[in-house]
Amino acid sequence: MxxxxxxxxxxxxxxxxxxxxxxxxxxxxxxxxxxxxxxxxxxxxxxxxxxxxxxxxxxxxxxxxxxxxxxxxxxxxxxxxxxxxxxxxxxxxxxxxxxxxxxxxxxxxxxxxxxxxxxLDLTVAQDRASDAEKARASGDRCRARTLLNEALGRQAEALAVYADTRRLLAEELGVDPRPELATLQQRILRADEELARPVDEPAPASAPVLPAQLPATVPDFTGRSSFVRELGDRLATAEGSVMAVSALAGIGGVGKT
The missing domain is CATH 1.10.10.10 (Winged helix-like DNA-binding domain superfamily/Winged helix DNA-binding domain)
Known part of the structure; x- marks a missing residue:
């Protein structure tokens, strides 16, 4: 053939x-x-x-x-x-x-x-969350935290917010977004890993100190040592079986106690 x-x-x-x-x-x-x-x-x-x-x-x-x-x-x-x-x-x-x-x-x-x-963002989030749970179970909490943050990195949503903001600024004010916002959009488009980095958590505030001592003395109270001494002398000079009785008089807060 x-x-x-x-x-x-x-x-x-x-x-x-x-x-x-x-x-x-x-x-x-x-x-x-x-x-x-x-x-x-x-x-x-x-x-x-x-x-x-x-x-x-x-x-x-x-x-x-x-x-x-x-x-x-x-x-x-x-x-x-x-x-x-x-x-x-x-x-x-x-x-x-x-x-x-x-x-x-x-x-x-x-x-x-x-x-x-x-x-699909839902599948990505579910996969990252599953991997984070495995990392947590194995004791690698740092990786678990990183994966959970990745599960929450929503690029399409962020870009949609930028587009809505840009349209609103143009329609209402006739201006473009500030350079900082435009730069952020470019970082989102490039999937900049720094954007997914977890923000450092502030140090926990120290617990307030609870008072565990007696109140401080009143700064303008000069004392009543002379009256205490006089009262002691009267009690010491009582004769025989006679009970010495004394009364303290004064307005509230002058130190009778």
């Missing part, structure tokens, strides 16, 4: 959907706080409250498929609208256009998010 000299078709290398979605899109999602999505440094529109509820419900499934019925229940509860199924399909279609078909996949009549564990 002769050789085939016709054009050759090169089949592109196939990659696992989950890995491709994370690497190519660079997506990151936030559930700890407002539901947000971003690609790299760019915030992505998440749509109406119902569409954000759909996104949150899918992210909370941890990659497992959610049926249409489950999503309808998550969005509307016990009182869904008559066109709930069509609405879910519409929300899913819009999210797929924003996130990409590899990220939001249709599966067995439902939908599933194909993202890696580092693409």
């Amino acid at each position: 002769g050789r085939d000299n016709g054009p050759r078709v090169r089949v592109p290398e196939q990659r696992a959907p989950e890995r491709a979605a994370v690497e190519e899109a660079g997506l990151y999602f936030s559930l700890l706080g407002p539901v947000r999505a971003r690609r790299g440094e760019e915030s992505l529109p998440s749509g109406s409250p119902q569409q954000r509820a759909l996104l949150a419900a899918l992210l909370l499934r941890g990659g497992r498929t959610a049926t249409a019925a489950e999503l309808i229940d998550a969005i509307w509860g016990e009182d869904p609208p008559s066109q709930a199924l069509a609405a879910v399909r519409t929300y899913a279609s819009r999210l797929r256009k924003t996130l990409g078909p590899l990220t939001l996949a249709s599966d067995s009549g439902g939908y599933a998010m194909r993202i890696g564990p580092e693409a």
Whole structure:
């Protein structure tokens, strides 16, 4: 048989959907706080409250498929609208256009998010907290503290706050953020490790000293030694069985006691 000299078709290398979605899109999602999505440094529109509820419900499934019925229940509860199924399909279609078909996949009549564990702030926080508990159990409290602080480092949330602040300053005052705030934004974008460093705790305040002695003498009290001596003389000179009786007179506070 002769050789085939016709054009050759090169089949592109196939990659696992989950890995491709994370690497190519660079997506990151936030559930700890407002539901947000971003690609790299760019915030992505998440749509109406119902569409954000759909996104949150899918992210909370941890990659497992959610049926249409489950999503309808998550969005509307016990009182869904008559066109709930069509609405879910519409929300899913819009999210797929924003996130990409590899990220939001249709599966067995439902939908599933194909993202890696580092693409969701909730998963990152849970993993760090789990590692912190293991470190604490092994006696490494310093590492446990570091991991817990990392579990609380919320980059997307911080960037969203900066964007809201910048928009508010522009709309209300017509000014840009101060250089210090812009510098902080750049440090957040670079994931500056210093931002996650725990702040040194102040030294505990010393316990107040409780009094454990008799009160000090009154500074302007001169004493009553002469009267004590006179009273002692009267008692000492009593004759026979006669009881000596003396009375002290004076206003309160002059030292009769």
